[in-house]
């Protein structure tokens with residue numbers, strides 16, 4: 001006659017908790033597996049993620065096929081992500097998560113320039129250019145644009161020595177990193193400047209146009225499946241860094257663009273609208289003569305002092 005195994009009462013209680021889990025009791029068990037020595041912040045985030053994921057599955061009665069489709073979607077999104085094709089960032093952006101995190105991380109007084117998403121097309125290590133007189137897009141299609149940017153503190157005092165990282169799409173809506181010939185040494189429409197004693201930089205580029213985010217990947221699949229517009233309004237990106245101030249990542253949007261209210265990454269803020277003025281051929285702000293119509297943009301960025 002086989003010997004009967006009779007577990008200790010405490011062991012039996014543990015066994016009960018770990019087995020026979022159903023769709024309701026499994027959540028507490030998973031939460032309980034997080035070790036007591038886990039970093040407190042990691043524990044908080046992971047516990048919340050588990051609770052919300054489980055609740056999502058129960059709320060929509062997620063099927064196995066749907067779960068597998070989701071896993072494959074995220075797998076493919078990760079597999080196609082590179083330094084210059086950041087599909088995961090694009091997924092976060094188009095789900096509104098990026099702008100949500102930005103908004104709650106950079107609450108600013110009304111006078112300061114607001115923060116927006118970095119987006120998927122920023123590249124670290126862009127070439128450093130002189131403060132005035134650089135042409136950023138000598139091989140880029142589009143009509144000329146002359147940008148004059150000023151950086152101040154909240155009291156209007158110019159900030160000398162601020163690093164101004166600029167990147168933008170060309171007149172056909174493409175970033176240099178989206179082109180086959182891309183390499184950092186031949187960057188187009190991206191550079192880092194340093195403000196002069198008046199807090200200013202100026203450069204020539206091309207007038208950006210509104211553009212569709214890349215739709216040949218998993219994010220494009222999601223946009224089509226949900227009948228969403230992939231369009232972004234025309235803009236120039238800026239990242240401005242100066243000691244003692246909260247680093248500013250923002251866009252300057254063309255104030256008359258038709259896609260301002262349907263930006264697919266939810267990044268348009270009223271304080272980030274710029275007036276791109278169309279000019280007739282003639283003398284340009286940099287002293288040159290331009291024989292085609294061109295645009296000018298004059299914009300002041302107000303940094304917020306770090307606490």
Ligand SMILES: [Fe+2]
Nearest residue numbers: 119121235237
């Ligand atoms: Fe952009």
